[in-house]
Amino acid sequence: MKSNILKHSLLSAAMLASAQSLIAAESAAANISSQVKSEDIIEILHKGGFMMWPLAVLSVICVVLILLYFFTIRRNAVVSDKFMSAAEALIRKRDYLGLVAQCQRQNQSVARITEKTLDFMTKNTGTTFKEVREVAQAEGSRQAGILTHRISYLNDVGTIAPMAGLLGTVIGMIRAFMEIADGNHEPGAHAIKLAEGVYQALVTTASGLVIGITAVIFYSIFRGRVQKYIAELEAAATHLMALLAAQYNRRGGVAPQPVYTNDPDEQGYGNDTVRRHAVTRDQASASSDRPSNDSPEIHGI
Numbered sequence: 089m090k091s092n093i094l095k096h097s098l099l100s101a102a103m104l105a106s107a108q109s110l111i112a113a114e115s116a117a118a119n120i121s122s123q124v125k126s127e128d129i130i131e132i133l134h135k136g137g138f139m140m141w142p143l144a145v146l147s148v149i150c151v152v153l154i155l156l157y158f159f160t161i162r163r164n165a166v167v168s169d170k171f172m173s174a175a176e177a178l179i180r181k182r183d184y185l186g187l188v189a190q191c192q193r194q195n196q197s198v199a200r201i202t203e204k205t206l207d208f209m210t211k212n213t214g215t216t217f218k219e220v221r222e223v224a225q226a227e228g229s230r231q232a233g234i235l236t237h238r239i240s241y242l243n244d245v246g247t248i249a250p251m252a253g254l255l256g257t258v259i260g261m262i263r264a265f266m267e268i269a270d271g272n273h274e275p276g277a278h279a280i281k282l283a284e285g286v287y288q289a290l291v292t293t294a295s296g297l298v299i300g301i302t303a304v305i306f307y308s309i310f311r312g313r314v315q316k317y318i319a320e321l322e323a324a325a326t327h328l329m330a331l332l333a334a335q336y337n338r339r340g341g342v343a344p345q346p347v348y349t350n351d352p353d354e355q356g357y358g359n360d361t362v363r364r365h366a367v368t369r370d371q372a373s374a375s376s377d378r379p380s381n382d383s384p385e386i387h388g389i
Contacts, residue, residue, distance in 0.1 A: 135288045139256030143295045146249045150303045153242050157310050166235070166317040167198040167324045175202055179331045184210050197231040198324045205332070217336040221329055228325050232318045239310045246303030253296020260289025 134140075171194055178187040184206045191203035204227040209220050264285020 135291060137256055137260055137288070137292060139252060139259065139292045140295065142252050143249065143256075143292065143299060146245055146252065147299050150242070150245045150249075150299055150306075153245065153303075154306050157239060157242070157306075161235075161239070161310055161313055161317075163317060163320070165196060167196060167321050171196060171199060172324055172327070175328060176331060179328065179335070182335065197235070197321055198328075200231055201227045201321075201325050202328060205328075209332070217333055220332065224325060224329055228322065231321065235314050235318060239307060239314055242303050242307040242310065246300045246307055249299035249303065250293075250296045253293040253300075256292025256296070257289040260285060260292070264289065 171190075174190060175187055178184070178190070188203055188206050188210070191199040191206075201224055205220060205224040208223045209215065212219075264282055267285065268282055
């Protein structure tokens, strides 16, 4: 009985030791295989030739542009609710110079449109609303072009990278065929040499495609975001132009003048009082100019 128990304990201990050794061997093999794979990838990229250096530069540019656009292309950089509320309040007060000063402190696309429009309107008092609207439309088109042009660099990277990779492949193929054309190899070695040259040359094409596909994907994402922000910019500019059109209509198509003082008549308060004072002054001046009964003109003297 004791001998059977001893045999079973020895057998279990041996099985446990063999399992631990198998686990350690598998982990070591996995580490070795990962190191080999990483070394193989580095070696394969190194064998791509000198065209891998331009592709590396393009990959760095692609990553930098993606990070830059993620942080700079946002709604608050185009139009913000805070600026629109302040601009609407200042336009209703006809404080155009104050709105121009606020636009100069903001770095938004709608602020640039508002600044150009109000600067033109305040410096050219005889202009019509149609001319002011044309100025706003021209500046709006310029701001939309700036937003669209910024992300075009990412599209350029997506176009150039596959072409550069294809150029590296063509150069590698030419070198492989030139080595085979020397004739210093055995008949069976020609195919091996050609295969080696081809796989080395195709590394540049694969690298260029990876860079190009990544750049095009992120370009599509940023293009959709820019188009959305341009639509919001057009809506905001149209709202501000409607407020200015209302100011023009109140003055019969004449350009509204900016308010410089706190005159209650200019601010829209106390109009009845000011109007009564004006009527009183007109009546007084009319009575002073009217000849009295004692004047020589009445008696013909």
